[in-house]
Amino acid sequence: MAARIIQNRGKAANESRSVDVQGQICLQEESVLLLQKEWTMDALWAAIDAFAGTVFVTAKGLEFRYQVKGYEIFVDRKEKSITRSSVELAFQKARELREEATGPKKLGVFGASYLYPVFIRLGVIQTSGLHCKMKCDKS
Secondary structure, eight states: OHHHHHHHHHHHHHHHHHHHHHHHHHHHHHHHHHHHHHOOHHHHHHHHHHTTTOEEEOTTSOEEOEEEETTEEEETTOSSOEEHHHHHHHHHHHHHHGGGOOSGGGGOSTTHHHHHHHHHHHTSSOOSSOOOOEEOOOO
């Protein structure tokens, strides 16, 4: 009897996690659409926040995740945070460069190696033939 209860709780937890992941994906898609419509810093920050916890891969192939706390991004591979002002500078630079933003160094800000793949996923940076790997793994 106890095994059934535990099994049922596990099933309910998995179903709940599935609904959470679906809701998160929907939120991510909506935030990207809003960003593509508005192209404002507030829309960008909302999209960045929506993708917090998602696994991204740097240009050098290193996996990372980040969390947003207030106006800072905390990457799991770094001790220092990336501030909203750095993100804003990178956003302005990416908009100026458009397709010429061929790598993280072109953004010229602290944390560019982490912002670059996020910007690709959000559609801020368009790449020709390059693929930004992203895993939808929220665990």
